[in-house]
Amino acid sequence: MRYALFTGCVAKGAARELYSSTIKMAESLDISLDEMTSAACCGAGVISEENEVLSDSVNARTFAIAEDKGLDIMNICGTCHGVMKKAEHSLKKDNNLMDEVNKVLKSGGYRYRGRVKIKHLLNILVEDYGLDKIKEKVTKSLRGLKIAPFYGCYIIRPSELSDLNDPDNPTAIEDLITALGGEPVDYEGKLKCCGFPYVMMNKEGALTMAGKHLSQAKEKGADCVVTPCPLCHLNLDPYQPEIDKIIGKRLKLPILHLPQLVGLALGIKPKVLGLKKHIIRAKIFR
Amino acid sequence: MIFSIQRFNPEKDTSPYFQDYEFEIPKSATLLDCMNLIKWTQDGTLTHRMSCRSAICGSCAVKVNGHTLLACKTQASKVIKDGKVKIEPMGNMEIIKDLVVDFGQFWEKIERIKPWLVPDESEKPEKERYQSIDDFRKIDAGSTCIMCASCYSDCCSLDVDKGFLGPTSLAKAQRFIHDSRDRERLSRTGEISDKGGIWDCTHCGECSERCPTEAKPLERITSLRRTAIALGITNNIGARHVKAFVDSIAHSGRLNENILPIRSMGLFNISGLMSLIPIGIRMMMRRKNPPIIHKPIDEAEDVRRIFRKLRKG
Amino acid sequence: MLQHDVVIVGSGLAGMSAALEICGQLDVAIISKVYPTRSHSGAAQGGIAASLGNSEPDSQEEHMYDTVKGSDFLGDQDAIEMFTRDAPEIIYQLEHMGCVFSRTGEGKIAQRAFGGHSHPRACYAADRTGHAILHVLYEQVMKQGKRISIYPEWYLMSLIIRDNVCRGIVIYDIRSGNFEVIRAKGVIFATGGYGRAYRITSNAFANTGDGIIAAFNAGVPLEDMEFVQFHPTGLFGQGILVSEAARGEGGYLINGKGERFMEKYAPAKMELAPRDIVSRSEQREIDEGRGIDGKDYIYLDLRHLGKEKIMERLPQVRQLGIDFIGMDCITDPLPIQPTAHYSMGGIPTDKDGHVIIDDKGTQLTGFFAAGECACVSVHGANRLGTNSLLDAVVFGKRTGIAALKFAKGPRLSDMKEDEVLAPVKERISAVFSSPGTESINDIRDELKENMMSNCGVFREKEGLNKGLEKVKELRERYKNGKITDKSKLFNNELIEVLELGHMLEFSEIIFKGAIAREESRGAHSRTDFPKRDDRNWLKHTLAYLTEDGIELKYKPVTITKYQPEERKY
Secondary structure, rough: OOOEEHHHOOOOOOOOHHHHHHHHHHOOHHHHHHOOOOOOOOOOOOHHHHHHHHHHHHHHHHHHHHHHHHEEEOOOOOHHHHHHHHHHHHHHHHHHHHHHHHHHHHHHHHHOOOOOOEEHHHHHHHHHHHHHHHHHHHHOOOOEEEEEEEHHHHHHHHHOOOOOOOOOOOOOHHHHHHOOEEEEOOOHHHOOOOOHHHOOOOOHHOOOOHHHHHHHHHOOOOEEEEEEOOOHHHHHHHOHHHHHHHOOOOOOEEEHHHHHHHHHHHHOOOOOOOHHHOOOOHHHHO | OOEEEOOOEEEEEEEOOEEEEOOOOOOOOOHHHHHHHHHHOOOOOOOOOOOOOOOOOOEOOOOOOOOOEEEEHOOOOOOOEEEEEEEEEOOOOEEEEOOEEOOOHOOOHHHHHOOOOOOOOOOOOOOOOOOOOHHHHHOOOHHHHHOOOOHHHHOOOHOOOOOOOOOOOOOOHHHHHHHHOOHHHHHHHOOOOOOOOOOOOOOOOOHHHOOOOOOOOOHHHHHHHHHHHHHHOOOOOHHHHHHHHHHHHHHHOOOOEEEEHHHHHHOOHHHHHHHHHHHHHHHHHOOOOOOOOOOOOOHHHHHHHHHHOOOOO | EEEEEEEEEOOOHHHHHHHHHHHHOOOEEEEEEOHHOOOHHHHOOOOOEEEEEEEEOOOOHHHHHHHHHOOOOOOOOHHHHHHHHHHHHHHHHHHHHHHOOOOOOOOOEEEEOOOOOOOOOOOOOOOOOOHHHHHHHHOOOOOOOOOOEEEEEEEEEEEEEEEOOOEEEEEEEOOOOOOOEEEEEEEEEEOOOHHEEEEEEEEOOOOOHHHHHHHHHHOOOOOOOOEEEEEEEEEEEOOEEOOOOOHOOOOEOOOOOOOOOOOHHHHOOOHHOHHHHHHHHHHHHHOOOOOOOHHEEEEEOHHHHHHHHHHHHHHHHHHHHHHHHHHOOOOOOOEEEEEEEEEOOOOEEOOOOOOOOOOOOOOOEEEEEEEEHHHOOOOOOOOOHHHHHHHHHHHHHHHHHHHHHHHHOOOOOOOOOHHHHHHHHHHHHHHHHHOOOHHHHHHHHHHHHHHHHHHOOOHHHHHHHHHHHHHHHOOOOOOEEOOOOOOOOHHHHHHHHHHHHHHHHHHHHHHHHHHHOOOOEEEEOOOOOOOHHHHOOOEEEEEEEEEEEEEEEEEOOOOOOOOOOOOOO
């Protein structure tokens, strides 16, 4: 198995542990990765708020890079994934846009043909790799650990572009947690917005939102949260001390990236997975 | 099948509770058909709103298994999970009785955006004003809203901040701002760029997901953000954030997470900048801060070229 | 006791159009059993008629003639002339308010073909024209702010008439369960139609004829109640409307043998013949065993229009099929059947909405009616598609102007609150203290079935008499109806009981009128009297409430330009 890895900006910035844990986990699962070092930021839905064609062009360029490699794309960020799916949808349904964008890409030597498949690590693990095979690879079962999934908006909405079977009631992360030996925690907030996109505009709102979901998870007995989107992680982990203040209690809920959780079950050391880099460190992973 | 319906009559109940009704779903019955059959054959006290039963009047929105939808346009068999369906009143509004909620604040927020056309009064056309098919298309989708409040009910931003105008009002605003016949585009866009307006949406996508028409509020809000930036209404954190973000990608192909918050807050926004300090320190302590030296992607020049070519202004 | 200069009951197109004429000059209020944007005007899909001539030459005269012919010559021609003359101006006003209309390539308001109209005359907003107009009017109402008082989710209990002068109304706050008396100089009813009494109907739950029955019980006659239009394309099962626009855009009607059967009935106009004719043709095919698989429906086939045209012009039609019966009209023909749709009859009025109580043109001082609840009559025995939205806006506006003019004059009359509240409270307590031996739901179901089978597309003496007896039986059983919700707060079970009472009352009037009218005209089709009989029946029915029950009288039809002739399409 080989994929064109799109890291996204955050995995190279404020959540480098996502990048390093992805690499370690992939090695351990014999998934080979060809990192697209020349791909630009997906735009995070922000570039399109200034200029839609620009956003589509930048993503089409990324798609073309992967097509040139002859590989499908692996996203490790839920937001990047959602934004790319949206760009793919716009480009594929509108031939004029496709032509316009390809004209722009031409001078850089790229052309998007609409062939590449865009996948998120979550789907790669659950579908391409397969849960049965993952089970076989587990050396340090997460038995006894109650884990709350936090999906993140971009991986489930809009539902018609989501890769998950039933985006209003997805089970992919839960299935993965179970395969790793852990126990998934069900709570209302797992499909809701983390608040990160507007933490700069409305910090209290964003952190109240996060606090609500995390409290629910905690009440249901969660030992930690796992998310396939590093932007959710950025709101739920680094801001957690401030979230605590808003909701008036100490949550102490570690927020794991998806490959970190898988890595733990594969027997990779917490430190190697970058768990020490989180603001909320947990004793359970020492 | 079990219909688990939230009940609450403040005349006698202290708090809402769920009541289960067991019930065989008739062939091709909608959820509304089922709710009515329960009311008419099992329990006349069950209270919900309805009128047209053809998805145009907007009366019968309820929360079903946690998500808001129109009961009249939903096949009951599709929402049954393991023999059961949970029905609750809409969110973000006070309950009056059972599934009936108070729309007072909802309408007040609609009225706040001045929801009527302000044409150029100096021209008094004898017949209709002309509008091109392209211009009609800009307002067509937004104008299909039926005010059912499904989006309002599931909006995550409203859930934590009642000051937010909400997706319905903003979609309604778009219908005027992008109307070729309206003369107040600039002032309208200015008003919805303030606190509680377009930049207080997290673009979580719930509104468009729940919308039973083509109004799809998130798409309207996104297009309003584009309009605000194009009109130069950028003296707010939201618009500055977009500018800084795009500038950053235009420069190196990759987001500079160190610069973005500072530029978003605005260089003269002292309190805003101060608010960034605790998290900055916290992340630095864990070496979680983005690298100080921002490294561009490979082939950054090609990306710069694309930005130069497509970015206007 | 509350007071307003003018109080309007009903917040659809007619009610809001009237309010907009009055506000700013006099104190006006709108009462509605639903929020204004929930009104059933919003469900009208296909268009609003006016001879704008935007896609081919057209004229007011032709619009008038088409309407007269469509009415099977029962329409009053002076009113129709004025109605069609006001039409273009009304459309332009709606456009100036900001109504979202579909456009031609030049940017004019687009117009399309509709049944019974000789030119493409239906101005439209995709297939949600009523919605577009309802919302633009509500926008204008919001713009007026406090100059229009709105009572949303208040229910009309009674109309107060003393000494042949209208004094006000009694209303019930659904939310709180409290009564209020509103004194007013002028009262306008814009309460909509009465199609809800049929099992297969396109009508909203709200269309239970509350206004017409309040008027009837206050001594006002009702006109032409036997004329109930069946729309040819109700979605199989419940009768949810598939817009006539589907045929306007070129849809075919197909029977069980795969034939476009309209060839036999209206060879020139085919599917675009007027609604009464198409509904009868469908019913005949079904009755004679040529429904799909011999069943009680036929097909509306849109597949040949292609995906693009369907998506552009008929998106809502497509969505209805998908949501309500799980069929996509791009790939499947839609099963349809005639569905009770429009009430031609109602409260008799003149061209300015004054309520007229006899054959001599006597006005009931201070009482007005407009829209579907009124009978001017511009639709006569059969309404043409797209004339109903026009009716609501034209007569809503004219009635508003007339009520404004009237209400500037007199003073508010004195009233003893207890006296007008007493009968209303008595009625409610009768409901609550009923022995409760009869199921309201059973009575309602039996009524709907009875209307369908004995007073539907085709009627004949025996069935009508049987049907009338059934209604009388149901009215007796209704007195023992059971109510379980005894609370004051948002008791919509109580509202449903009251509504059923109204439906039973007007159903009896429909039967009476239909039994008496021994001819076939427009939507009233008697198999035992298959021909139109102008010598005996070119006249409007007026039903009065007397001590001995319902009494029928008649008044002549106003004929100006066009003498009755055979109706061929």
